[in-house]
Amino acid sequence: MRRLGSVQQKVSCVFMTEVKEEPSKKRDCQPFHMVATTILNPDVLEADINSALATEKLDGTCCYVTHYKGKLHLWARLDRKANKQAEKRFKKYQYAHRSSKGFTWNVEEDFKTVPDTWIPAHRVKHQNGHPVPDEHGHIPGWVPVEDGNKQYCWHSSAVDYGAGTVLLLRPAANNDYDTLEIAAVPLTDLQEQTLELIGTNINGNPYGLGCKKQPIHLLVSHGSVRIQNPPRVNFEQLYSWFCSSPEGLVEGIVWHCGDGSLFKVHRHHLGLEWPAGNTHLGSKPVVVRVGGTAVAAGDNSKSLFASLSHLNGHCFSGLRDIHFDL
Template sequence: MRRLGSVQQKVSCVFMTEVKEEPSKKRDRQPFHVVATAILNPAVLEADISSALATEKLDGTCCYVTHYKGKPHLWARLDRKANKQAEKRFKKYQYSHRSSKGFTWNVEEDFKAVPDTWIPAHQVKHHNGLPIPDEHGHIPGWVPVEDGNKQYCWHSSVVDYSTGTALVLRPTANNDYDTLEIAAVPLTDLQEQTLELIGTNINGNPYGLGCKKQPVHLLVSHGSICIQNLPLVDFQQLYSWFCSNDEGLVEGIVWHCGNGSLFKVHRHHLGLEWPAKDTHLGNKPAFVRVCGSAVAAGDGSKSLLASFSRLNGHCFSHLRDIHFDS
């Protein structure tokens, strides 16, 4: 089985990029944006992109499963960011140089405090024992998702620590990538994986999951949603695929290479809009496989896992059609 890369750091574009002197559609108040050129990133050839596994880039928030207090636990992404003064200094430098290269940080003074439970992401570089920010001025990291923490209530809704399970969206057991299943998966099976949390209250809900009255959130392991009919890694061919193929109604593509390297292309890299009016993921049928044993005894009947357990065996024609009878 191919080893899928863990998304601990920012993923490089499959193409070389350049800066355009136009307001960014992705980042507010950024007076320029980054676009892909037709030139392949040299690292792509070294990683043998031709044999890489192409998967859907999902629009959500990144999570991580690793131990906390001796048990497998869900962690939320929390990048340590600069304080206002340092951020202003960084943005001014970035604007004048069109790059962050050469900027000097004082890590002890320039960054906001983080919870004591915070840990830096894998591969974050350190200097004098302190983690160093990346080119975006962030120090990627994680905090454990604990029950009762309102800031991470949507993360909490997809895990049940008393039974050690998580609510996961994945291809069906026979690897039919045209049909999805919603399953209660042991956290031990997800150990050291990164996943994307998608749903009603995440990033504007591009996949149409649930509603405010009945929010639906799901975890998706990175690299689990494969793309079946992708053309060669060529700018024009990929542009046409995004524009004219139903399977191209995705935020982007992530390639998982045999050496563990990851590369991506986002619709914004190609000058294309996102979110799309419709999505390939939202149109897929979804089968519910959440049995009652995955829900803790005495668990509130309104919990998300309990709601899905009452739908065990039900198949929805489209993922976006999921609903719970009142």
């Protein structure tokens, strides 16, 4: 079985990119943005992109499963960012050079403080004992999701440390990639994996999960939602696929190469809008498989685990149709 890459840092675009003199749709106050050219990134040929596994790029927030205080925990993504003065200096340099290459950071003084529990992501470069920022001026990292932390309450709703489980959205157990299932999965099954948290209060909820009164947040293992008939890695074919294929109603594609490297393309790279109406992921039938034993370790009858356990065995036509008032 192919080993899927772990999303610990920013993933490179499958194409070479260039600056377009228009305001960025992704980053506020940035008067330019990056778009894909038709030229392949040279690194993808070395990684044998044509044999890579194509998977759906999900629109959520990145998470990680590893140990904390001797037990497996869910960790939330927290990039260490520059303080206001350093950020202003960095933006000015970017605007003048249309690139961040050559910019010099004072890592000890330029960055905001982070919690003592913060750890840098894997493969972050270090210099003089300090982690070095990436081309976006961020130092990727993680903080543990602890019970009672309001900042990460939506993360907490998808994990039960008492039972040692998380709520995972994945292709159905019979490998039917046209059907999804929601299951309570042991944290031990996900050790050292990265996942995406999606749901009601994440990035505008493009998949239509839950509502304000009944929020739903679920984890999805990176690389688990495979694209069945991906287009070739060619600009025109990808553009056409995003525009006309039902499978193309996704934020983007992430390719998992045999050597563990990752490459991506998202709709913004191609000048296409996102969200794009009824998403491909949101339109798949989904069955709930969260049995009573999944919530046995907890006594909170109002938890998301308990609510989903009442729907155990129910099948819905799409993620938008999941509701608890049956």
